[in-house]
Amino acid sequence: MRADRLLSILMLLQSRGQLSARELAAELAVSERTIYRDIDALSASGVPVYAETGRDGGYGLLDSYRTSLTGLTDGEVRALFMLSVPGPLTQLGVSQELRAALHKLEAALPKSRRQDEEWVRRRFHLDATWWHQRETPVPFLRVVHQAVWTDRKLRIVHRQPVGVTIEQVVDAYALVAKAGSWYLVCAYGGRMRVHNVADLLDVEVTGDGFERDLRFSPAAFWADWCAAREADHARYAVTVRVAPHFVLYLPWYFGHSIHQRIAEAAPPDEDGRITLTLTFESLEAARDRLLDLGNGVEVIEPIALRLSIADYAKQISALYADDLVATSAVDTSPNTSNIVSAT
Structure with missing residues (x-):
């Protein structure tokens, strides 16, 4: 995790200019003492970090330590910065990766374009939650995520509507986030099935992989499944x-x-x-x-x-x-x- 944090500090200093230890600590959710150690590590590795003392002091990078990213229009840059970190991605544990990617994007932009993030931040906020939505624990989400990412079979235990508990070994094809809930799309017995991950009683990644059908499209399957579900339920x-x-x-x-x-x-x-x-x-x-x-x-x-x-x-x-x-x-x-x- 320290390597990720050092890279994040580097990207923040490159994109925003001079920042104090307190500002860096708040951005990365660590202590100021940790920031001091990380700055020392960056300097020791040859990164040209300088420090200015005083009330308006802080850490910065020499102007020569810059990269640039060209080829993106104003609209494309602003669209990328509209990506926040909605609840589903936080549950998956990839919020830090998304923030780091946006920091890298900001750092690579020419100086004249670095105000775009602040421009978007003052005008746009993405709230992916429903009104009165209560957060439901999803204890097996990251296990399911791991299986989907690595094409592994999952052993799942779930309860049928009639109250019968069933254990199955399924092919973990996809994860879908909808209306604050996570759904596992899996193959079992030659058919695609859908389970609410929060309702699974037990989940375990097996040692076996599966051969993914390359014709399968999560977006197309989900659209068809939702349409069929609404037709069945609204009768x-x-x-x-x-x-x-x-x-x-x-x-x-x-x-x-x-x-x-x-x-x-x-x-x-x-x-x-x-x-x-x-x-x-x-x-x-x-x-x-x-x-x-x-x-x-x-x-x-x-x-x-x-x-x-x-x-x-x-x-x-x-x-x-x-x-x-x-x-x-x-x-x-x-x-x-x-x-x-x-x-």
């Missing part, structure tokens, strides 16, 4: 009646694609309510989603879902019945005991 149609005050909130719960359904809906009834058809994976999934919407959405059909939601509402009302009674018993009339009449 439970529900007709609902939406209250006028709640229409504006539908995109928050169902995404912006709901706008098209609203636009194509029949005219509102006399109370201003519109009728829509929504699709879910199952009755249970529909009930869980629609219960969150309170009186904003009323289920018309299927009748089984309507009765199920009514039953859940009844159970919830019974659970909190005592609180409702206590609330209604509170005297909410104005307190007039302290009012003095003036005559």
